[in-house]
Amino acid sequence: MNKLKKKITLAKGKWEELQDNKDPVIYVGAASCGRAAGALELVDEIERYISENKVNARVIQVGCIGPCYLEPLVDIKMPGQPRISYSNVNTKVLGHILKSHLLEGQPFARASIGNFSRETFMDIPPLFEHPMLKPQVRIVLRNCGIIDPEEIDHYLATDGYQGFMNALKMTPEDVIGAVRQAGLRGRGGAGFPTFKKWTVCRNSPGEQKYLICNADEGDPGAFMNRSLIESDPHAVLEGMLIAGYAIGASKGIVYIRAEYPLAIERLKKAIAQMKEYGLLGNNILGSRFSFDIKIKEGAGAFVCGEETALIASIEGKRGMPRSRPPFPAISGLFGCPTIINNVETLGTLPNILRNGAEWYTRFGKEGNRGTKTFSLVGKIRRSGLIEVQLGTTLREIIFDIGGGVQKNFKAIQTGGPSGGCLSEEFLDLPVDYESLASAGSIMGSGGLIVMDEDTCVVDVAKYFLDFTQKESCGKCIPCRVGTKHMVEILERITHGEGNPEDLMTLRNLGDTIKKGALCGLGQTAPNPVLTTLRYFRNEYLEHIKDGRCRAVVCKDLIEYRVIKEKCTGCQSCVRVCPTGAISGPRSEPHNLDPTKCIKCRSCYEICRFDAIAGDAIVIRTAEKRS
Amino acid sequence: MSEKMRSIFEKYERSPDQLIPILQEVQREYGYVSPESVKMISRYLRVTENQIYGVSSFYAQFRFTPPGRHSIKVCLGTACHVRGGATLLEMLERELDIKCGQTTADRRFDLDRVACLGCCALSPVVQIDKEISSRMTVTKLSELLKKYE
Numbered sequence: 156m157n158k159l160k161k162k163i164t165l166a167k168g169k170w171e172e173l174q175d176n177k178d179p180v181i182y183v184g185a186a187s188c189g190r191a192a193g194a195l196e197l198v199d200e201i202e203r204y205i206s207e208n209k210v211n212a213r214v215i216q217v218g219c220i221g222p223c224y225l226e227p228l229v230d231i232k233m234p235g236q237p238r239i240s241y242s243n244v245n246t247k248v249l250g251h252i253l254k255s256h257l258l259e260g261q262p263f264a265r266a267s268i269g270n271f272s273r274e275t276f277m278d279i280p281p282l283f284e285h286p287m288l289k290p291q292v293r294i295v296l297r298n299c300g301i302i303d304p305e306e307i308d309h310y311l312a313t314d315g316y317q318g319f320m321n322a323l324k325m326t327p328e329d330v331i332g333a334v335r336q337a338g339l340r341g342r343g344g345a346g347f348p349t350f351k352k353w354t355v356c357r358n359s360p361g362e363q364k365y366l367i368c369n370a371d372e373g374d375p376g377a378f379m380n381r382s383l384i385e386s387d388p389h390a391v392l393e394g395m396l397i398a399g400y401a402i403g404a405s406k407g408i409v410y411i412r413a414e415y416p417l418a419i420e421r422l423k424k425a426i427a428q429m430k431e432y433g434l435l436g437n438n439i440l441g442s443r444f445s446f447d448i449k450i451k452e453g454a455g456a457f458v459c460g461e462e463t464a465l466i467a468s469i470e471g472k473r474g475m476p477r478s479r480p481p482f483p484a485i486s487g488l489f490g491c492p493t494i495i496n497n498v499e500t501l502g503t504l505p506n507i508l509r510n511g512a513e514w515y516t517r518f519g520k521e522g523n524r525g526t527k528t529f530s531l532v533g534k535i536r537r538s539g540l541i542e543v544q545l546g547t548t549l550r551e552i553i554f555d556i557g558g559g560v561q562k563n564f565k566a567i568q569t570g571g572p573s574g575g576c577l578s579e580e581f582l583d584l585p586v587d588y589e590s591l592a593s594a595g596s597i598m599g600s601g602g603l604i605v606m607d608e609d610t611c612v613v614d615v616a617k618y619f620l621d622f623t624q625k626e627s628c629g630k631c632i633p634c635r636v637g638t639k640h641m642v643e644i645l646e647r648i649t650h651g652e653g654n655p656e657d658l659m660t661l662r663n664l665g666d667t668i669k670k671g672a673l674c675g676l677g678q679t680a681p682n683p684v685l686t687t688l689r690y691f692r693n694e695y696l697e698h699i700k701d702g703r704c705r706a707v708v709c710k711d712l713i714e715y716r717v718i719k720e721k722c723t724g725c726q727s728c729v730r731v732c733p734t735g736a737i738s739g740p741r742s743e744p745h746n747l748d749p750t751k752c753i754k755c756r757s758c759y760e761i762c763r764f765d766a767i768a769g770d771a772i773v774i775r776t777a778e779k780r781s
Numbered sequence: 782m783s784e785k786m787r788s789i790f791e792k793y794e795r796s797p798d799q800l801i802p803i804l805q806e807v808q809r810e811y812g813y814v815s816p817e818s819v820k821m822i823s824r825y826l827r828v829t830e831n832q833i834y835g836v837s838s839f840y841a842q843f844r845f846t847p848p849g850r851h852s853i854k855v856c857l858g859t860a861c862h863v864r865g866g867a868t869l870l871e872m873l874e875r876e877l878d879i880k881c882g883q884t885t886a887d888r889r890f891d892l893d894r895v896a897c898l899g900c901c902a903l904s905p906v907v908q909i910d911k912e913i914s915s916r917m918t919v920t921k922l923s924e925l926l927k928k929y930e
């Protein structure tokens with residue numbers, strides 16, 4: 156313990172030096188999303204600039220602070236000034252920013268979105284007053300985008316591992332009691348009270364117990380867990396120590412999907428640092444608690460997020476779920492008592508143990524305590540990773556934080572492929588486990604996909620079902636055969652070949668699969684279809700009766716047209732058309748032969764982006780069937 | 782047995798739960814899981830070849846034919862879907878004249894779909910080798926392909 160205390164004192168000193176910097180510090184948001192937006196090129200460019208201009212500055216790669224739509228983000232902290240954040244930085248703007256701020260000491264206000272202090276600084280408002288950040292309550296994400304995720308010292312200096320040290324001073328039963336009092340429910344989807352399964356596991360006989368961190372995050376459209384691991388890996392690992400101590404496990408495993416290479420790399424580094432600091436191994440910090448953490452990479456199967464399938468996968472088998480009981484808490488990995496917790500559940504624990512259970516209950520509401528992270532994506536103005544108190548309404552999330560929808564709002568899908576698609580009348584629904592369930596959806600892991608009038612809900616329902624059908628492991632018949640059948644019906648409807656009885660068949664099939672499937676994958680797979688049938692029945696009927704797709708998405712129900720009055724005859728579309736469907740001499744309106752058109756979008760894109768051509772090509776829904 | 786395989790085995794215990802990590806490393810080294818490597822893994826772990834094929838074919842990650850020079854992965858996550866990911870995949874299937882999951886005859890490209898790359902705010906995205914390109918359009922993608930030989 157004393158050795159670590161010394162390290163903490165050193166870490167705090169290092170951190171203060173960074174806040175009281177003598178030389179400029181430049182922070183670049185370089186999580187996966189930042190990198191996809193070009194963050195690493197910016198790092199190279201900054202390093203080159205610094206050495207060329209002989210400036211004594213430090214460059215630090217941080218994780219993701221959340222507003223992905225503003226990426227890449229670069230912050231500059233000059234000595235004696237607050238850290239100032241710049242958004243949508245490209246190499247050209249970067250040149251201006253560096254010249255003005257780094258060389259001349261004058262913040263480049265035009266590209267900045269805020270400063271890290273509480274007050275306005277040289278006309279730049281506080282970052283956390285930004286409309287996307289202000290309504291958020293950042294507990295799990297408190298360090299994300301702020302500290303260097305590869306520096307255990309940064310984590311220690313921001314009170315990291317304090318929660319674990321507090322836990323070590325308590326009995327495991329008291330730790331479980333604190334988690335119970337805090338009201339923490341599992342963030343992996345089902346919202347099962349964490350203390351309950353811990354208690355079962357703690358009381359199960361067995362020398363060897365396991366704690367597994369579920370970082371499989373297979374929901375398409377969700378990236379909260381990836382972002383947390385990439386931006387603050389120690390928070391999750393500290394949570395594993397606390398959970399391991401509480402349930403009496405000596406081995407921890409992080410099961411993480413292979414599609415997340417950067418998160419895996421960060422975890423490996425963080426685990427090595429923990430070993431160096433004496434936070435893993437035998438008799439940690441002089442206590443009787445011994446713990447080790449290993450990483451297991453997933454191999455690309457959504458169903459392996461389900462706990463019994465996950466266990467089968469770690470054991471080297473096909474990742475197929477089995478029926479429960481016995482629950483993993485009694486008989487799990489290699490037959491030993493095993494607890495599986497989600498990344499975010501674990502990332503919440505250090506905060507509860509550091510600040511106390513009572514503190515945690517101040518957030519959220521009765522029965523739904525604390526905060527939840529969401530990835531807010533789709534047709535939303537301000538997309539990104541957010542954290543709000545449970546009980547916040549969908550309206551606050553979409554309009555206050557997300558800044559509203561690009562066109563007219565149509566629907567929001569919560570819970571990914573296992574969740575439901577909710578219409579406008581649900582905008583004032585509080586986001587908590589029970590309210591979402593009563594609307595036919597689920598909380599799920601936290602993907603929120605916003606749709607506007609250009610999104611076809613039938614197409615989206617088909618998309619989700621097609622996903623779960625492909626990911627079905629094939630073990631139980633309702634899921635294997637039932638989902639396939641539902642996809643086929645939806646295919647027909649989107650091709651304009653449906654009939655009115657299809658809607659009844661879909662509902663019956665959906666209800667049967669929900670009741671009969673073996674695991675959560677099948678039991679929730681029909682949700683997107685059932686909810687859209689309930690809330691958007693008219694759109695289904697339009698596809699079936701009128702052969703119309705009002706969102707202009709379903710390919711068989713739309714057509715491409717040249718608007719003669721607008722077409723200048725520039726021939727751009729003639730050149731890109733892969734099937735020779737467009738013809739016509741230069742400077743004269745072109746012809747589009749619908750029998751040759753494969754609706755590939757090439758002409759539409761080129762027409763919209765070509766200043767000469769304007770927008771003479773339109774995609775529209777086909778004429779009403781007679 | 783090849784030197785490479787031996788050095789892979791040295792890192793893993795002779796225990797059936799090591800099967801997936803071994804397969805993953807074999808694929809990292811060779812680009813795919815060949816019949817020969819399956820034989821060797823079978824001998825090392827003392828599990829049947831059938832079992833190994835049973836496990837490896839369950840997981841989307843493993844491939845059983847040599848990869849092309851570049852791998853294209855079109856993200857079909859939800860956010861990418863609502864912003865036109867499927868159109869990108871169709872365009873690639875047409876331009877490269879292969880179906881998703883196949884390799885071009887000149888071995889220039891592999892074409893695959895991926896459930897989600899987790900860059901949803903920048904959708905639609907396409908990954909070519911290690912590089913992720915965001916906010917893709919049919920036209921931009923067609924240009925981008927030219928960079929790869």
Ligand SMILES: Cc1cc2nc3c(=O)[nH]c(=O)nc-3n(C[C@H](O)[C@H](O)[C@H](O)COP(=O)(O)O)c2cc1C
Nearest residue numbers: 341342343369372373460461462496497500675676
């Ligand atoms: C098909 C399917 C996929 C799942 N995927 C995940 C996942 O990616 N991450 C996760 O934490 N939980 C996932 N779960 C839920 C887990 O089975 C389990 O309930 C959860 O990890 C428990 O952790 P918690 O109590 O901390 O929420 C999935 C469940 C099902 C049925």
